[in-house]
Amino acid sequence: MSYAEPSRKQRWLAGAAVLIVVALLAVELFFPESPVSEIVRIVDANYIRSVLRLTVPIAFAALGGIFAEKSGVINIGLEGLLIISAFTSVAVAGTISGGNPTQLQLWIGFVAAVLASVLFALLFAVVCIEFKADQIIAGLAVWLIALGLAPFASKVIWGQVNSPPVATLNNFDLLVAEANPPVVMMLVSVPAAWYVLNRTAFGRWIEASGENPKALDTVGVDVRKVRYSGVLLSGFFSGLGGAGLALGRVGQFIGGGTTMVNGRGWIGITAYLFGNYNPLGAFGASFLFASLDALQIRLQQLGYSVPSELIGVIPYVTVIVVLAFVGRTRIPDAAGDHYESGEE
Amino acid sequence: MSDSSGDGRDAPDDGSESWQTRADRALARLVDASAAERILISFAALALSVVVGAFIILVSGWVATCQSPFFALGGVGSFCYDPVSVYRVMLVGAAWPPYNFAITLKETTLLLFTGLSVAVAFRAGMFNIGTQGQLVLGALGTAMSVLWVAPFVPVGVLGGLVLIAVGLLVGALVGGLWGAIPGALKAYADANEVITTIMLNFVASGVAFTLVSEVFKDPQSQTVQTRSIPGFAQLQAVFFDSTVFSMLALVGALALVAGIYWMLNGTSFGYDLRTSGVQPEAAEYGGVDSKRMMVSSMGVSGALAGLGGAVYVLMVASRWQTGIPSLGFDGITVSILAGNNPLGVVPAALLFGALKTGSLAIEFQLAVPKQLVGVLRGLIILFIAMPEFFRMVGARFRFGDERPTVATDGAGETTVGVDETATGAGETTDGTTAGDEGGDER
Numbered sequence: 202m203s204y205a206e207p208s209r210k211q212r213w214l215a216g217a218a219v220l221i222v223v224a225l226l227a228v229e230l231f232f233p234e235s236p237v238s239e240i241v242r243i244v245d246a247n248y249i250r251s252v253l254r255l256t257v258p259i260a261f262a263a264l265g266g267i268f269a270e271k272s273g274v275i276n277i278g279l280e281g282l283l284i285i286s287a288f289t290s291v292a293v294a295g296t297i298s299g300g301n302p303t304q305l306q307l308w309i310g311f312v313a314a315v316l317a318s319v320l321f322a323l324l325f326a327v328v329c330i331e332f333k334a335d336q337i338i339a340g341l342a343v344w345l346i347a348l349g350l351a352p353f354a355s356k357v358i359w360g361q362v363n364s365p366p367v368a369t370l371n372n373f374d375l376l377v378a379e380a381n382p383p384v385v386m387m388l389v390s391v392p393a394a395w396y397v398l399n400r401t402a403f404g405r406w407i408e409a410s411g412e413n414p415k416a417l418d419t420v421g422v423d424v425r426k427v428r429y430s431g432v433l434l435s436g437f438f439s440g441l442g443g444a445g446l447a448l449g450r451v452g453q454f455i456g457g458g459t460t461m462v463n464g465r466g467w468i469g470i471t472a473y474l475f476g477n478y479n480p481l482g483a484f485g486a487s488f489l490f491a492s493l494d495a496l497q498i499r500l501q502q503l504g505y506s507v508p509s510e511l512i513g514v515i516p517y518v519t520v521i522v523v524l525a526f527v528g529r530t531r532i533p534d535a536a537g538d539h540y541e542s543g544e545e
Numbered sequence: 546m547s548d549s550s551g552d553g554r555d556a557p558d559d560g561s562e563s564w565q566t567r568a569d570r571a572l573a574r575l576v577d578a579s580a581a582e583r584i585l586i587s588f589a590a591l592a593l594s595v596v597v598g599a600f601i602i603l604v605s606g607w608v609a610t611c612q613s614p615f616f617a618l619g620g621v622g623s624f625c626y627d628p629v630s631v632y633r634v635m636l637v638g639a640a641w642p643p644y645n646f647a648i649t650l651k652e653t654t655l656l657l658f659t660g661l662s663v664a665v666a667f668r669a670g671m672f673n674i675g676t677q678g679q680l681v682l683g684a685l686g687t688a689m690s691v692l693w694v695a696p697f698v699p700v701g702v703l704g705g706l707v708l709i710a711v712g713l714l715v716g717a718l719v720g721g722l723w724g725a726i727p728g729a730l731k732a733y734a735d736a737n738e739v740i741t742t743i744m745l746n747f748v749a750s751g752v753a754f755t756l757v758s759e760v761f762k763d764p765q766s767q768t769v770q771t772r773s774i775p776g777f778a779q780l781q782a783v784f785f786d787s788t789v790f791s792m793l794a795l796v797g798a799l800a801l802v803a804g805i806y807w808m809l810n811g812t813s814f815g816y817d818l819r820t821s822g823v824q825p826e827a828a829e830y831g832g833v834d835s836k837r838m839m840v841s842s843m844g845v846s847g848a849l850a851g852l853g854g855a856v857y858v859l860m861v862a863s864r865w866q867t868g869i870p871s872l873g874f875d876g877i878t879v880s881i882l883a884g885n886n887p888l889g890v891v892p893a894a895l896l897f898g899a900l901k902t903g904s905l906a907i908e909f910q911l912a913v914p915k916q917l918v919g920v921l922r923g924l925i926i927l928f929i930a931m932p933e934f935f936r937m938v939g940a941r942f943r944f945g946d947e948r949p950t951v952a953t954d955g956a957g958e959t960t961v962g963v964d965e966t967a968t969g970a971g972e973t974t975d976g977t978t979a980g981d982e983g984g985d986e987r
Contacts, residue, residue, distance in 0.1 A: 277739060334931035337672065337739060338881065342927035345874065349919020350601075356914035357605045459747075467743050476738075508759055514751035517744045524736035 214359040219526050220489050220519060220544075226494070227515055236328075248495060253384045254450045255491035256484070258283055258386050258462065261442025262469025263476070263483040264394050265435030271398070271478060272431025273411040273424075273535045274329055275336045279439050282318045286443030287462060288351040290314035291364045291454040302367050307448050311370070314447075315440030321347070321365025322436020325379055326429050333539045344466075352456035357490025362456035369452040383445025390438065394480040407431055411533030424540050439466070464517065471520045478533075490516050582932075583884035589935045590882075590928035591896075598921050599628035602913065611912070626913050638906020639899035643785060645906065651790040651861060653898030657798040658853030659876025660726075660890040661805050662846045662882060667885040668809060669842035670822035675727060675742030676850040677873025678749030679720040683851025685720030685753045687712040687858045688865040689761060690803055691774045708778035709859055716855025717848040723749065724847015725840050732836035738843070745872070747840075757865060770866035780860040789861045799891070801852075806887040818842050850876070875901075878922045881929050 225244025262279040269276035294302040302310065325343050328334045352362040357534025359365065372379040396406040410427040411416040418424050446461065449452055455461035468490050497512035606614070606626030614623035641647045659676050666673035691712045698704035727745060732738040754769060763772045779789035783954070806853030809815035821838045823829035829835050853872060858865060881896055904915035930935070 328927065328931050328934075331935040332931035332937070334933070336925075338930035339927060341674070341877070341921050342930055344923075345878075345926060346920060346923030348874075348913070349916055349921075349923050353914050353916035353920055354605065354608075356916060357609045362916070427904055464743070464747050467740065471740055471744075474740075508755040510751045510758070511755040514748050514755075517747040517751075520744050521730070521748070525734040525742060527732050 202352075210341055213377075216456075216486075216523055216526065217489070219522060220493075223519055223522055224493060224515070227512075248499060249459075250381075250384075251498070252488065252492045252495045253387075254381055255494050256487045257383045257387050257444040257449060258442040258465045259439045259472055259490055260391065260484050260487035261445065262466045264390060265438030265442070265474040265481055266397070266470050267394070267473045267478050267480060267483060268407065268431045268438070269435035270431075270536050271411045271533055272407045272428045273338065273414060273533060273538065273540065274282070274284040274326070274428055274432050275532075275537050276325065276343075276432060276435045277337060277340035277470060278321075278325055279435065279469055280349075280462060280464065281340075281344035281347030282321055282436055282439035283446065283462045283466045284344075284347040284351050284460050285321050286314040286318040286440040287447035287460070288314075288354065288454050288456070289317040290444035290447045291367055292354065292358060294448065295364060295367055296358070300365065300367075304368075304371055307368060307370055311444045314444035315437060318440030319433055319436040320442060322432050322439070323429075325436075326432035329432070330425055330428055336537055348460065351460060355370035355454060355456045359471055364456075366453045367448075369450065372447050381449055383441065383449035386441055388446065390441070391480050391484045394438075398480065403430075408533075410540075411536050414535050418540075418542055421447045424542065428540075442469075468516060468520055471524060475523055490519065493519060546740075567705065580884070580886070584889075585884075586929060586935055587882050587889075587893075588930050590925055592919050593928050594924040597634065597924055598917070599632070601920060602626050602628040602631050602917070605913075606766050625968050626911060631907050631911060631913055631917075634907050634910050635900065635903030637903075638910070639903040644787065645785040645902055647782075647785040647790040648905070649895075649898045649902040650792075650795055651787070651898070652901045653894045654790070654795045654798050654860070654895035655853055655857060655872050656875055656879050656897050657795075657890060658849055659804060659872045660879030660894050661802060661887060662849035662853065662873075663876045663880035664883065664885045664887055664890055665805060665809070665818075665849060665854050666843060666846035667880060669818045669838060669846075670825065671728065671731070671839060671843055671846070672739045672743055673724065673846045674726075674739060674877065675724065675745045675749075675873070676846070676853075677871060678742070678746035679724045679847040679850035680854040680857070680873050681746075681753050681869050682723050682749045682854070682890015683716040683720030683847075684854030684858045684862075684869060685756065685771075685865045686851070687716035687855040688771045688774060690715035691778050691858075692772055695775050695778060700775070702777070705777040705781075707780075708774070709780065712778070713772075713852060713855045716851045716858070718851070720854060721844045721848030724850065725844040726841040728843025729842075732839040753865070754867060757867075760882060761865075761986070768866065771864045773864045774858065776863075778859065779858070779863055786787045786952075791860050794856050794860050798856075801849075802891055805849075809887060814841075847935060875922065878926055881926055 262283055265282070266276055266279050290310045290313065292310075293313040294307045297309060298306040321343065325339060329336050355362045355364060370382045372381050374380070375385065398407065406417060406422050406427045407430075409422075410424050410431065414424045417427065439440050442465075443462065446465070451461060453461075469487065472490060473483040473484035475486040476484070493512075493516045497509065497515065500512065501509055547564075574759050574764050603624055603626070606624040607622055609625045611623075611625035614625050615627040617623040659680060662676045662679070663673055678693060678828040691708050694708060694711050698707045710878055723745065727736075727738045727741040730741050731738045757771055758769045761771050763770055765772075780794050782788070782790060785792070807815075816832045817828065820831065821835050821842075825835055828838070850873060853876075855870075857869065857872070862869075875897055879890055881894040882896070883891075883893040898925060900918050900921065904918040907917065908912040908915040
């Protein structure tokens with residue numbers, strides 16, 4: 202497919218190298234007195250666990266984005282879907298329990314959040330597929346609606362934009378270690394998504410729907426249905442990501458500023474672009490972005506007097522650097538286009 | 546661009562010239578023909594947002610608990626908020642008392658800058674979602690430059706003029722440079738500007754916060770903010786007795802609207818900018834360096850956002866402080882509502898200025914959260930994104946059988962003319978559709 206361009210692996214390696222260099226340079230820049238060895242010592246099992254938890258919303262958003270965009274619908278509203286599900290999970294769990302949810306009630310909130318995210322994605326799908334909306338503007342609208350709606354509803358329910366804290370989902374024992382439920386879901390979803398996309402008929406339909414919808418139509422598969430499933434899957438995965446963030450790690454909904462999601466949906470988009478629409482690659486990129494985030498948290502815990510806002514900027518700068526170096530990823534041919542079936 | 550009636554110097558290049566004239570005409574037709582439809586769609590989207598918003602108000606009033614619900618239904622529950630009175634308070638609160646009207650005009654002034662910023666980028670075929678970041682850094686540049694220069698100028702009107710000029714200039718410069726970054730990244734590294742501008746928003750607020758908290762912080766203050774700029778450097782209220790609104794700024798912003806309109810429609814730079822937005826390939830063929838155009842149009846866009854930040858500091862806050870309102874994101878809505886037309890930005894900014902002031906009134910008077918405006922903002926964008934929806938509804942319910950009647954009003958001289966006008970109108974609409982899609986493709 203790509204002749205003059207570097208192969209996927211080369212690109213991946215180049216990107217990873219850039220990432221590591223940037224991270225190390227940043228560290229060197231901020232703490233010239235600290236040896237890198239001290240940073241390396243940060244990386245232990247606890248660190249990996251914390252990175253995995255931070256990966257959850259990014260990776261799920263990325264998985265969802267892959268399904269939508271491969272089917273031909275660019276969904277830049279992923280950030281909004283994460284916000285909606287993070288809010289819904291806490292709101293439902295908090296409301297049905299009267300403020301102090303049990304594990305079962307947390308799980309009900311979790312499921313409700315995924316449903317809410319899927320419903321929002323359905324709205325987006327209808328707007329894009331039936332009413333031929335500009336996908337970029339409609340995706341922007343999904344984000345802005347969520348950005349307004351979640352704090353609005355928070356104020357209606359709790360009288361302030363932040364929810365009171367709730368419990369988080371219990372870890373369960375998995376073989377030798379404790380496992381965080383959303384992390385486990387993620388570790389299962391990533392290979393599952395890869396399998397579905399690369400080894401099943403449905404995966405081939407998704408691929409064809411984004412690359413050559415006419416061919417798909419010709420062999421008798423309904424392009425509309427495939428695209429609907431792609432977008433709904435993006436809602437499903439984002440729902441898991443948002444609820445996983447709120448109930449799996451934070452235990453609260455924070456609606457101030459850019460909300461607790463704080464750009465993770467956007468980073469998810471970059472993660473799958475970086476991973477070249479491959480779920481495994483997208484997961485790797487999400488993991489790298491999350492590890493930068495975790496590094497920032499850990500450095501603060503270690504008591505370095507570094508302005509946290511500045512370190513907080515590193516993942517976003519990395520995204521920009523990566524986009525600039527990796528540059529164009531080949532988006533599906535028909536992504537962003539509306540498809541009109543010849544015969545009705 | 547020199548037109549074909551110019552002197553002989555341009556004549557030899559006949560092919561290129563006729564292409565240019567043709568493209569010019571096509572572009573003009575596209576803008577003119579779509580104007581009416583765009584206005585219709587904007588109004589329809591507004592109306593639909595009001596309806597859906599009313600539904601959201603009802604539902605949230607049903608969820609909320611209150612002393613005296615406006616309406617209770619056995620078996621269903623009680624509703625705290627009355628949509629009609631919410632909208633009434635919102636509209637009245639935007640204009641009365643006069644203090645509120647000054648707030649509305651303040652918001653309008655600021656939104657004119659961010660709306661223009663988004664519109665200019667849009668016209669060049671670029672999505673500038675980074676207006677917020679450009680504004681935040683522009684504001685910081687303004688605050689810092691005014692504070693630095695202030696000791697060297699005489700206290701008084703003259704010194705104030707110098708400081709304001711310096712502040713506006715630096716704000717525009719910083720915003721412009723920050724805006725040019727995603728332009729350059731798109732031009733030379735093919736990085737999607739939607740993503741980079743959003744990322745740069747996060748970077749801008751983080752960098753600005755760090756700079757102020759670590760270096761430029763006001764030692765007297767607990768919160769992260771710079772020292773206050775001297776009073777004589779603040780834009781003075783002329784008309785309303787208000788500390789946050791200056792008629793000078795509004796007049797300046799309106800002059801800027803006229804200037805940008807002229808730039809887009811009366812200069813060769815504007816022509817190149819619009820052509821590369823609508824038809825990049827044709828623009829390249831016509832000799833436009835599209836890469837440089839990306840950088841410069843984003844630079845202009847960022848400079849406008851930076852000016853907004855400068856005015857925010859010089860007129861409203863008198864310092865840089867955390868929690869700068871989301872004027873940049875509102876600018877996106879303003880521009881999209883205005884069909885990305887600089888002149889349309891004026892009513893759209895006024896409407897959003899009114900809505901924002903009204904939202905304070907509904908929170909104060911009715912205890913309805915002011916974030917409602919954020920929801921309406923998103924809804925408006927969503928509905929404007931789907932013109933096809935309104936076309937379908939229109940075709941089904943109204944225009945399908947009433948179009949001849951509408952045409953009669955316009956050209957009632959001959960019966961034949963009516964038919965022709967009707968078909969002509971239909972064709973124009975179709976042409977617009979095709980043109981719009983071509984323009985949105987990227």
